[in-house]
Amino acid sequence: MTTRNKSSSAQAATKGSGEPHFETLAITTPAPFVFHVELNRPTKLNAFNRQMWIEIKDCFEHLAINPDCRSIVISGSGKHFTAGIDLTSMMNLGQELADVDDYARKGVIVERLIKLYQDSISSLERCPKPVIAAVHRGCIGAGVDLITAADIRYSSQDAFFQVKEVDIGMAADVGSLQRLPRVIGNQSLVRELCYTGRRFDAAEAEHCGLLSRVFPDKDSMITAAVALAEVIATKSPIAIQTTKESLVYSQEHTNQEGLDHIRIINKLNLQSEDLAQAVAAQLTKDEKPVFAKL
Secondary structure, eight states: OOOOOTTOOGGGSOTTSSSOOOSSEEEEEEETTEEEEEEOOGGGTTOBOHHHHHHHHHHHHHHHHOTTOSEEEEEEOSSOSBOOBOHHHHHHHHHHHHTOOOHHHHHHHHHHHHHHHHHHHHHHHHSSSOEEEEEOSEEETHHHHHHHTSSEEEEETTOEEEOOGGGGTSOOOSSHHHHHHHHHOOHHHHHHHHHHOOOEEHHHHHHHTSOSEEESSHHHHHHHHHHHHHHHHTSOHHHHHHHHHHHHHHHTSOHHHHHHHHHHHHHHHTTSHHHHHHHHHHHHTOSOOOOOOO
């Protein structure tokens, strides 16, 4: 994925360039080493169809190894961040299953699809580059799954959120039930939200810890998210990516396991030229160091 100006997107890439092409996402580079990923089905309120699930996974797996990417902002184009899962896709799945008589084989089809969708959301968490979610208006169903897999969450004042899966007769199965309790840290509130599917606004989301900041409107939110991503992108990529790896690992391990994990990593990383450059810049009050690509 080559660096492009602010108005460019992956769709505009030259055919045969070797870079990924997306139909449901728009990719821009608003600042050095910063990539902006937009959910880009505005006429469908950015609802997740099968192609979008696949493209999110492909996009973040590519950005994970792209040396020109050090931080990522994800937002939605159009009226809402996302309306959640595309119900037309659900109906298409039903038609696909109707053609299969055996229930075991139906189960295999559904399991593979759920795993694809889970891996799509988890690609944000697995990506070593910090991901900042910037939410405006509706963030429904799969949108909550998506933003809880991000590192940092901003929203506009008009944002609202819903864990809506129970309203379509299913339990959320791509991350909300696993990540939202850790993000909020309030089991009672999480269960209320997940059992009722009720809408909650940006003020409540900030109060309960889902959001770190709320902005007056979408434009100011995107500006702040990009500015934050730009600050992160000036830091040592080894330091930032190791920090994310350790934070993610430590979520599911004991303190001692987390300490062991970072010790093993840092026995190499403390020998990096990034450390020497950063320390020298701090001691001499020089301009910010320029770090090599990773």
